[in-house]
Amino acid sequence: MKVLVYAVETKDSRRAWWSVAPEVDKRYWKNVAFREGVVAGWGEQAAAKPARPEGVVALKERLPLGIAESACSRLAELWKSGSYSSSMGDDMRAAIRAAWEEAGEAERSGAESEVELWDHESVSEAGFEQGRALAVQARELAERLRGKSLLQAELTAMLGDGRGFAGEIMQVMQLAALLGAVQMYPAVTPAGSKPVRFRLRHGEGKPAALRCGRCGSGEERLRRTHCASCGRWCAYCEACLTMGRCRECALLIVGLPAPDRPLNREGELPADRLADRWKLSPAQSTAAAAALAFMYREPRKRSLSPFWKLSSSSDSRAFLIWAVTGAGKTEMIFPLLDAVLAAGGKAAIGTPRRDVVLELAPRLAKAFPQFRHTVLYGGSEDRFDAGDLTVATTHQLIRFRQAFDLIVIDELDAFPYHNDPMLHFAAANSRKRDGTTVLLSATPPSELQKQARRGKLAHARVPVRFHRRPLPVPKRLTVPPIMRWLQRRRIPSRLFKEIKESVRRGAQLFLFVPYIREIEPLVQCLRRCAVGFDLERDTIEGTSSQDPDRGGKVTAFRDRRIRILVTTTILERGVTIAKSDVFVLDADKPLFDASSLVQMAGRAGRSADDPEGLVFFAASAWTATQKQAARQIKEMNAYARRNGYLSSE
Amino acid sequence: MRFSLSRWLRPEMSECTVCGRMADARSNAVPVPVRHPAAREILQQLCMGCRSSIPWIGAPVCRYCGRPEFCPDCPRRQDKQMAFCRCAVRYDDRMRDMLALYKYRGSERLEPVLAAMLAAAFERVCSELGGRDAAHIFQAVTAVPLAEERLDDRGFNQAERMAVSLSQWYGVAYLPLLQRVRHTEKQSLKTRRSRIVDMKGNFVADRDVMGRIPFAGVSRFRILLIDDIYTTGSTVNECARALKDALAEAGVASEPEVYGALWARS
Numbered sequence: 006m007k008v009l010v011y012a013v014e015t016k017d018s019r020r021a022w023w024s025v026a027p028e029v030d031k032r033y034w035k036n037v038a039f040r041e042g043v044v045a046g047w048g049e050q051a052a053a054k055p056a057r058p059e060g061v062v063a064l065k066e067r068l069p070l071g072i073a074e075s076a077c078s079r080l081a082e083l084w085k086s087g088s089y090s091s092s093m094g095d096d097m098r099a100a101i102r103a104a105w106e107e108a109g110e111a112e113r114s115g116a117e118s119e120v121e122l123w124d125h126e127s128v129s130e131a132g133f134e135q136g137r138a139l140a141v142q143a144r145e146l147a148e149r150l151r152g153k154s155l156l157q158a159e160l161t162a163m164l165g166d167g168r169g170f171a172g173e174i175m176q177v178m179q180l181a182a183l184l185g186a187v188q189m190y191p192a193v194t195p196a197g198s199k200p201v202r203f204r205l206r207h208g209e210g211k212p213a214a215l216r217c218g219r220c221g222s223g224e225e226r227l228r229r230t231h232c233a234s235c236g237r238w239c240a241y242c243e244a245c246l247t248m249g250r251c252r253e254c255a256l257l258i259v260g261l262p263a264p265d266r267p268l269n270r271e272g273e274l275p276a277d278r279l280a281d282r283w284k285l286s287p288a289q290s291t292a293a294a295a296a297l298a299f300m301y302r303e304p305r306k307r308s309l310s311p312f313w314k315l316s317s318s319s320d321s322r323a324f325l326i327w328a329v330t331g332a333g334k335t336e337m338i339f340p341l342l343d344a345v346l347a348a349g350g351k352a353a354i355g356t357p358r359r360d361v362v363l364e365l366a367p368r369l370a371k372a373f374p375q376f377r378h379t380v381l382y383g384g385s386e387d388r389f390d391a392g393d394l395t396v397a398t399t400h401q402l403i404r405f406r407q408a409f410d411l412i413v414i415d416e417l418d419a420f421p422y423h424n425d426p427m428l429h430f431a432a433a434n435s436r437k438r439d440g441t442t443v444l445l446s447a448t449p450p451s452e453l454q455k456q457a458r459r460g461k462l463a464h465a466r467v468p469v470r471f472h473r474r475p476l477p478v479p480k481r482l483t484v485p486p487i488m489r490w491l492q493r494r495r496i497p498s499r500l501f502k503e504i505k506e507s508v509r510r511g512a513q514l515f516l517f518v519p520y521i522r523e524i525e526p527l528v529q530c531l532r533r534c535a536v537g538f539d540l541e542r543d544t545i546e547g548t549s550s551q552d553p554d555r556g557g558k559v560t561a562f563r564d565r566r567i568r569i570l571v572t573t574t575i576l577e578r579g580v581t582i583a584k585s586d587v588f589v590l591d592a593d594k595p596l597f598d599a600s601s602l603v604q605m606a607g608r609a610g611r612s613a614d615d616p617e618g619l620v621f622f623a624a625s626a627w628t629a630t631q632k633q634a635a636r637q638i639k640e641m642n643a644y645a646r647r648n649g650y651l652s653s654e
Numbered sequence: 655m656r657f658s659l660s661r662w663l664r665p666e667m668s669e670c671t672v673c674g675r676m677a678d679a680r681s682n683a684v685p686v687p688v689r690h691p692a693a694r695e696i697l698q699q700l701c702m703g704c705r706s707s708i709p710w711i712g713a714p715v716c717r718y719c720g721r722p723e724f725c726p727d728c729p730r731r732q733d734k735q736m737a738f739c740r741c742a743v744r745y746d747d748r749m750r751d752m753l754a755l756y757k758y759r760g761s762e763r764l765e766p767v768l769a770a771m772l773a774a775a776f777e778r779v780c781s782e783l784g785g786r787d788a789a790h791i792f793q794a795v796t797a798v799p800l801a802e803e804r805l806d807d808r809g810f811n812q813a814e815r816m817a818v819s820l821s822q823w824y825g826v827a828y829l830p831l832l833q834r835v836r837h838t839e840k841q842s843l844k845t846r847r848s849r850i851v852d853m854k855g856n857f858v859a860d861r862d863v864m865g866r867i868p869f870a871g872v873s874r875f876r877i878l879l880i881d882d883i884y885t886t887g888s889t890v891n892e893c894a895r896a897l898k899d900a901l902a903e904a905g906v907a908s909e910p911e912v913y914g915a916l917w918a919r920s
Contacts, residue, residue, distance in 0.1 A: 006806075228762065228763060230762045230809075230810065231810070232809045232810070233805045233806065233808070233809050233810055233811065234805075234806050234807070234808075234809045239809070241760065241762070243761070243763065246759055246760065246761055247759065249759075250759065250760040252760075252809070
């Protein structure tokens with residue numbers, strides 16, 4: 006889009022603005038009655054009245070948003086330094102020329118630089134009424150935009166489903182922006198918050214480096230195309246494209262942070278009280294109490310830190326709950342959610358997986374019936390409004406900015422959150438500055454494990470499952486690679502024996518394989534041996550991410566209609582089967598990393614009735630990854646034993 | 655793009671433009687029905703899965719609209735302004751998703767892929783007109799225009815973008831000959847009848863641009879019209895009408911012919 010650039014001069018300052026609805030700006034600065042109406046409509050908050058302008062100089066033509074923003078920040082820098090030229094128009098023209106040059110389109114500068122002076126408008130009753138009505142709406146809009154960060158199309162969609170606004174939405178928004186209650190940015194902006202003169206160049210002779218203002222992606226994820234909307238080569242972000250397109254000339258509308266709600270002191274309970282109230286095991290309640298105490302800790306003052314501290318990436322408001330698979334992570338966060346919600350704050354649970362969102366939502370609705378719940382995922386019914394408690398995929402957090410007092414990231418090491426800087430950016434930005442992030446994982450990424458060990462990341466370990474029995478330790482099973490024996494259609498005798506033994510003891514079997522293409526042949530091969538396992542042929546099934554009936558098969562597996570399920574890492578987490586044994590085939594394949602192996606091993610022995618499930622890593626080689634996974638599990642068991650969390654063995 | 659060891663060790667692997675997976679660009683196992691080397695190369699960058707899922711229209715059954723099966727619409731159409739048109743692919747679910755990703759989500763990285771697919775339809779029109787040298791068959795390529803507001807929203811006109819690519823590949827001048835008169839409601843929300851009626855008088859030809867057509871010494875005057883989807887044919891038909899009327903009125907050509915090349919036939 007294109008916007009109008011103008012500058013306002015008062016007795017002791019100059020300020021440049023760009024506007025999406027200049028008719029509002031013109032009245033705001035030049036119509037006394039309108040301005041008084043605005044003050045009346047806005048209410049007590051408009052106390053800080055800006056000084057009366059001496060003169061307002063505006064360009065005659067609109068400029069592409071990217072250029073306008075760059076020109077305005079140049080002017081702000083220039084005028085802050087106190088260097089005023091005699092004419093505002095000259096300053097503006099120079100700034101616009103510089104902006105075009107920086108964008109690599111110097112030849113365009115000067116084309117649209119004719120300026121005009123805005124005259125005073127006559128004072129009228131109608132002006133006052135217009136100002137009042139617009140200000141009332143602007144205030145309502147600002148309230149609705151609190152904690153959000155939306156593209157223009159999303160704002161329209163948000164207003165469309167609820168109560169609309171009588172006036173032109175751009176006018177309402179422009180007034181809210183003038184009053185500082187809403188901020189508008191180009192959705193793709195120059196990288197970093199550095200002053201203009203220190204801005205990085207994208208490359209020799211190329212335009213300044215940009216980044217996506219919504220997802221934080223840099224030049225490598227931006228693409229420049231010719232844009233019919235602003236008439237120049239305009240960059241758009243490919244990283245967050247699925248959430249709506251951010252481009253240099255598109256508005257990103259950011260509301261004020263959600264209002265602060267200090268926690269009630271009485272919410273901070275010791276471990277034993279938590280255990281009673283939320284029915285937690287000792288290990289669970291100790292971790293929950295530690296997290297709760299962390300949440301109540303005063304936010305550290307953002308003092309000037311020594312330079313060496315700046316490089317540390319750890320977040321001082323983040324707390325890691327490192328809980329083994331099957332520890333009952335969700336129950337542990339209930340006390341935290343309760344503390345925030347009881348104080349009137351907002352909490353969110355973000356998880357990379359949609360399955361997890363759908364599973365969590367009803368449990369939370371049951372645990373906190375008195376609060377408003379919002380469930381967000383691609384294609385969900387709710388879209389924009391955050392209730393008191395929001396459960397969302399991590400992608401959806403991109404639409405929030407300083408909205409939550411507490412944000413819990415569940416399964417933070419799962420795809421696609423893990424290693425995606427855009428989702429980390431979204432999660433970090435959706436939290437209030439002084440809010441708390443709680444990270445939940447059975448297998449934290451090694452970077453976080455390191456930070457935790459070095460004391461840079463506050464954390465609590467939950468080394469034991471809720472049934473207080475040790476985790477099953479993986480056993481090594483040396484068999485040739487799948488491909489070799491699958492071709493000959495013969496299951497290696499060692500593997501055959503163990504599968505048969507598991508079936509005999511009445512367990513459900515997970516068979517994990519690295520590749521989807523191996524599932525079908527393996528299912529056929531197993532079915533041929535079904536009689537040998539003493540099973541019906543159709544109790545052996547396979548499923549993968551590409552299987553439309555995955556949900557149905559998992560249910561059938563849970564109901565014991567399926568006894569052997571061949572699958573990939575898609576089922577490595579989130580699935581709880583009462584009595585199950587785990588076989589990881591080709592466990593030496595690099596596709597399975599240590600956390601994957603730990604997660605898959607974590608499918609065994611989850612219920613109190615059968616805590617001693619069996620786990621086998623079947624591979625031709627015992628790799629470092631497998632060793633590492635086995636070591637992690639043993640370490641957790643040892644830690645639990647030392648701390649007396651295990652029930653008598 | 656992240657560093658990957660496999661990319662480093664096997665440089666012939668490249669990222670598929672459509673699905674983003676790594677694919678071996680050299681594989682020729684799936685044939686591509688396009689002759690132009692630049693367009694071929696774009697399509698060969700796709701992975702095997704994406705390439706083999708393109709529902710090419712191998713043999714048009716309807717001689718008018720290029721539909722690959724019996725077409726009940728064209729025989730009953732009375733007012734045929736366009737000579738004929740050809741479409742590159744069937745509009746199945748995958749193609750619908752691909753077009754939506756490009757057109758509505760704005761993933762402009764798909765643009766060359768769609769243009770390269772459209773090249774198949776373009777080449778078919780040429781060969782049915784008895785030649786491979788597009789520059790001698792057509793005097794100009796033009797595209798169905800977009801309403802001003804829509805263009806402002808979207809930032810690009812997909813038909814125009816594809817037409818420009820074709821014009822560069824085949825050496826035929828691209829000229830923005832058409833303009834849209836009034837803004838119509840979204841096409842997809844309408845019935846066939848109302849669409850045909852509604853399209854009437856929707857387009858006009860731009861006289862100034864028309865003056866730039868190189869017609870000197872041309873015996874048969876042909877224009878190629880580009881659009882993304884053929885549904886009822888009312889859009890291309892009305893565009894053809896506007897072009898022919900304007901050309902006749904300007905006395906440029908007594909019997910101009912307008913042909914269509916479209917990306918998909920729904």
